[in-house]
Amino acid sequence: MIEEPFARGTTFFHRRDARVKLIPALAITLILALSSSFLVTGTGCILTGVLLTLSRPDPGLLLRRICSVNIFTLFLWFTLPLTYGGTKTLPFFFLDLSLDGIRVATLITLKTNGILFCFLALLATSTVASLGHGLEKLGMPRKLTFLLLFSYRQLFVIHQEYLRLQRAARLRGFIPANSLHTYRTYSHLFGMTLVKSWNRAERVHQAMVLRGFNGTLIPLNQPELRREDYLFLATILLISFLLAAIPFFC
């Protein structure tokens, strides 16, 4: 089952409207992604780390998330110092590591983690549904939010169908092995998952049409922005502004 474990919680962050989280998340992401200064990305990483701590995620879960993202940066660490080139090198046993390569790898690591922390602190604390509705209120076209919400929902359906079929196969004594039987079973499993998800989606659509759905999703919760929300927005925007301004002062 695909869960939204970070969205469960009652901290100050969880209670904020999706809109006031989306805007600063976009700002911080842009700043971190576009900056090539160590100071900005480093400070950004620390600041978003603080935000993340304030949103009190489950530590084990958090660690797993961070690890799974950093597997990609690890690849960069293996490749960039060896292949980046440049004149300055750092001797390391029998290898000459490119200093520029190390620089770039560090920068990318900082950026990646900064953005990850920012997303976990700001976006993951809302459900995808409220993010979708938040985006719509911020002016994203209705069709796009609809697409977002329903792709997400369909992901669940496919996953559920897959688990169901897999369970059925296992209950009937199927043990994966390196054999033709296994491959054939898996190909059937994947094929059936697709077909069944398709049918399922069609029936869910029918259910929606039967209940008067005509293309627009009307959210049940239409929260008003409160003072805390504005305060939150202002604070985080100020932080991101300062972050962006660092290069001009140093």
Add this chain to the structure above:
Amino acid sequence: MITLPPLIELRNITYSCPGRTSPLLKEINFSSSKERIGLIGPNGCGKTTLFQIIMGLLTPDKGEVLLQGRIMKDEKDFRLLRRKLGFLFQNSDDQLFSPTVLEDVAFGPLNLGSSPEEAREISVRTLEGLGLKGFEERITHRLSGGEKKLVALATILSMQPDLLLLDEPSNNLDPETRERLIGILKDLDQAHIIISHDLDFLASTCSHLYTIEDQKLIRCKAKQIHSHDHIHPYGDHPHQHGT
């Protein structure tokens, strides 16, 4: 006296499954206004298909569906029909799609133009009426099979339709909940058509019984429907007692 046209009417409906040669349903004529009807028949005889035709989800090869005397021609007509008829799916998993129960039950009223506050109020009231108080924030895909069925029923009742089409509503229900559902259905003002293999259930909720036999919809003789209290040790197969 002016006689009102029946709420729903089927005229000469013939339908064949894609890829089959002989039709599944043949020249079906039927009409109902305020009756409480049970529909029984073997697996695969086309009961669910008949409901889907009525709701405009499947297009028959021949024949027409009429709502209050008006022929339903296109999707726009059927949109009107769907406000008046509520269809409970055989598989509730297909019917529930919102994250929480409250959102799902409120989906219909919101689409019909209720304000969020009204929709919330209607939904809470509907859930309460089905004995589902406190289920509002539960996650729909984590409910048990029977709970899903009741919530699915709530999503339909919250739209306040005139006629309910219920496809095997008593499936998955424990005896107590089943009794409760019988009570609820008896108390509702709405007319209904219920598909079920549970003859006792039909006997206590319906006044007429129909069956599909040889591709035809047939009204059973009055004396065939009766209620009796005994346990069926081998499940609840449809059965007859000395006609």
